Amino acid sequence: MSEMVEVKVPDIGDIDSVEIIEVLVSIGDQIAEEDSLITVESDKASMEIPSSHAGVVKEIRVSVGDSIAEGGLVAVIEVSAETVAEEPAKVEAPVQQTEVVKTDEKPQLAPVASAPATKPSPTASMSTASLKNAHASPAVRKFARELGVDLVKVAGSGRNKRIVKDDVQTFVKKLMSSGGASINGAAALGVEPMPEIDFSQFGEIEVQALSKINKLTGKFLHRNWVTIPHITQFDEADITSLEAFRKQSNLEYADQGVKFTMLSFIMKAVAVGLKKYPRFNSSLEPSGENLILKNYFNIGVAVDTPDGLVVPVVRDVDKKSLVEISIELREISGKARNKKLKPSDMQGGCISISSLGGIGGTKFTPIVNAPEVAILGVSKAEMKPVWNGSEFEAKLMCPLCLSYDHRVIDGADGARFITYVSHLLADARRLLL
Numbered sequence: 001m002s003e004m005v006e007v008k009v010p011d012i013g014d015i016d017s018v019e020i021i022e023v024l025v026s027i028g029d030q031i032a033e034e035d036s037l038i039t040v041e042s043d044k045a046s047m048e049i050p051s052s053h054a055g056v057v058k059e060i061r062v063s064v065g066d067s068i069a070e071g072g073l074v075a076v077i078e079v080s081a082e083t084v085a086e087e088p089a090k091v092e093a094p095v096q097q098t099e100v101v102k103t104d105e106k107p108q109l110a111p112v113a114s115a116p117a118t119k120p121s122p123t124a125s126m127s128t129a130s131l132k133n134a135h136a137s138p139a140v141r142k143f144a145r146e147l148g149v150d151l152v153k154v155a156g157s158g159r160n161k162r163i164v165k166d167d168v169q170t171f172v173k174k175l176m177s178s179g180g181a182s183i184n185g186a187a188a189l190g191v192e193p194m195p196e197i198d199f200s201q202f203g204e205i206e207v208q209a210l211s212k213i214n215k216l217t218g219k220f221l222h223r224n225w226v227t228i229p230h231i232t233q234f235d236e237a238d239i240t241s242l243e244a245f246r247k248q249s250n251l252e253y254a255d256q257g258v259k260f261t262m263l264s265f266i267m268k269a270v271a272v273g274l275k276k277y278p279r280f281n282s283s284l285e286p287s288g289e290n291l292i293l294k295n296y297f298n299i300g301v302a303v304d305t306p307d308g309l310v311v312p313v314v315r316d317v318d319k320k321s322l323v324e325i326s327i328e329l330r331e332i333s334g335k336a337r338n339k340k341l342k343p344s345d346m347q348g349g350c351i352s353i354s355s356l357g358g359i360g361g362t363k364f365t366p367i368v369n370a371p372e373v374a375i376l377g378v379s380k381a382e383m384k385p386v387w388n389g390s391e392f393e394a395k396l397m398c399p400l401c402l403s404y405d406h407r408v409i410d411g412a413d414g415a416r417f418i419t420y421v422s423h424l425l426a427d428a429r430r431l432l433l
Helices: 081-086 128-133 137-145 166-179 210-226 242-254 260-277 324-339 411-426 428-432
Strands: 004-006 019-024 036-041 048-052 053-060 073-080 229-239 282-284 291-293 299-302 303-305 308-310 351-355 374-378 381-385 391-407
Touching: 036 073, 048 073, 128 260, 137 166, 210 308, 229 411, 242 260, 242 291, 242 391, 242 411, 242 428, 260 324, 260 351, 260 374, 260 411, 260 428, 299 324, 303 324, 391 411, 411 428
Parallel strands: 299 351, 351 374
Antiparallel strands: 004 073, 019 036, 036 048, 053 073, 229 391, 282 291, 303 308, 374 391, 381 391
């Protein structure tokens, strides 16, 4: 005997809905439990939805381009009675949905970036009561709060004049085009748009669509660049001894499958630096009136994927050993490239690290990953002659580039932080103190 089982979207974290970009199976396919059925894309990453049962695909209830949420029906699988009896807990019941922000095909707030774990405070110019009483869903109210939009001023286009996300976005666009509005403390620039050019008149062209992650990353970084007064501080860390220690450690832990990268040590040094300089481990309230200091130490790591840049977060770096950090780094990098990251994997970061050491380059100016207030860029290390007071010595020097929000961090503290991190990297023993 056999039984038909509905396979539904499992818990995908704080997401309202996701877009289906691939259907990976066909009717009649024999699949195993945990085989991927579809690929979906949120505003942060792509991920694959697995099957809860093994069996034969009888129906596919979705198509490419559809939007689907937690509890949405993906497919109907024919499974044997024995399989159903052995795994009753695998059949998922529909889940009541709660609307949350961070999804949409329209401009949204974050790709690579870690969303705050707590709700941001209302801005000084907004009425908290107006947000709570507005005829809008919780997701729309949160979306408006993050953009600094007073919903009392927004006309709803939904049923019974309900305010939807498109209404908030339209309101923001009108304010920006007027040249006199202020969104989250940033005045609209009022500059002329780029002219449309027919490039085909100059030669053969090809139009390539941007991925959702590309588009949202661009919007997010543009917002950060124009609203945050950036300062970038440069330094070089002498990692000669640390590199020798790293190579020796890789030999010693090879039989355990552990591979240490320089990034593991840099993350540990940054966590120590955050404890010494707590303003780097903070977020500025949207009102600009208060600073939120964090007592946890989560570090985001920029990962380059074929679909775009994502920033998964390693939590509690201060409490983890270098072995644990190295293992987790390898795991999250693999999940990012294989589209297995969940939205929760990219939330709650305190500071981000963007390492281009494996690619090349000497220096760059990373953009702050708001609501964080700082980001550390790492470039390729190279051997250089360094004067020791009596002669030049060959040293392996690693360029560091620290960008920070000048509203929160002074230039002097920026210099102190990057100098301190460089000092820690010069002798790994200091990480143990």
